[in-house]
Amino acid sequence: KKFQVAVLVGSLRQDSLNRKMARAMGRLAPSSLVLDIVEIGDLTLYNEDAEANAPAAWQRFRSEVGGSDAVLFVTPEYNRSVPGALKNALDVGSRPYGESVWSGKPAAVMTVSPGAIGGFGANHHLRQSLVFLDMPVLQQPEAYIGGAGKLFDEAGEIGVEGTRDFVQTFIDAFSAWIERCKA
Numbered sequence: 079k080k081f082q083v084a085v086l087v088g089s090l091r092q093d094s095l096n097r098k099m100a101r102a103m104g105r106l107a108p109s110s111l112v113l114d115i116v117e118i119g120d121l122t123l124y125n126e127d128a129e130a131n132a133p134a135a136w137q138r139f140r141s142e143v144g145g146s147d148a149v150l151f152v153t154p155e156y157n158r159s160v161p162g163a164l165k166n167a168l169d170v171g172s173r174p175y176g177e178s179v180w181s182g183k184p185a186a187v188m189t190v191s192p193g194a195i196g197g198f199g200a201n202h203h204l205r206q207s208l209v210f211l212d213m214p215v216l217q218q219p220e221a222y223i224g225g226a227g228k229l230f231d232e233a234g235e236i237g238v239e240g241t242r243d244f245v246q247t248f249i250d251a252f253s254a255w256i257e258r259c260k261a
């Protein structure tokens with residue numbers, strides 16, 4: 079069986095290190111996983127008043143995440159927390175009340191930063207929301223990727239062998255976690 083994994087990238091910029099990581103993970107993933115990036119940059123800020131006539135982008139997002147088996151978050155840290163765009167995407171997907179697209183879906187969190195702390199603050203703030211959203215989150219290995227400014231080669235591959243091996247271990251562990259949650 080193949081599992082569809084919705085990949086949410088917390089950065090909107092074109093040359094995002096996190097987007098590079100998400101793409102690299104798609105190439106490293108075992109053949110049992112199909113990783114597809116679900117875009118979040120066109121989601122207008124969540125406003126309950128708009129539910130009466132929900133924006134097309136919200137509907138597109140809800141249906142793409144809703145149709146997936148699992149969710150992988152790959153995100154930078156903004157001011158020691160989750161980037162607003164990603165938090166907004168969590169909020170959009172969580173409503174209307176009782177129709178959350180997140181409930182029960184296995185998840186994994188990776189943070190990527192050029193800095194030394196590897197996005198620890200964002201990683202754990204994100205996990206706080208995932209508790210309430212009722213997502214079983216992979217606990218080990220944890221993935222705080224620091225020093226990411228020098229990580230990728232010109233082809234977008236992870237150029238540091240130790241990190242590439244770690245990312246392989248991480249995506250394999252997530253695959254095993256999805257199998258366990260879906261068994």
Ligand code: FNR
Pocket residue numbers: 089090091093094095096097154155156157158159190191192193194195196197
């Ligand atoms: C940052 N950056 C950052 N880095 C970090 O490790 N901890 C932090 O708290 C912050 N805060 C922060 C706030 C804002 C508004 C921006 C724009 C940036 C730096 C950040 O890690 C860096 O720009 C990354 O390259 C962003 O990830 P992408 O876009 O490369 O995926």
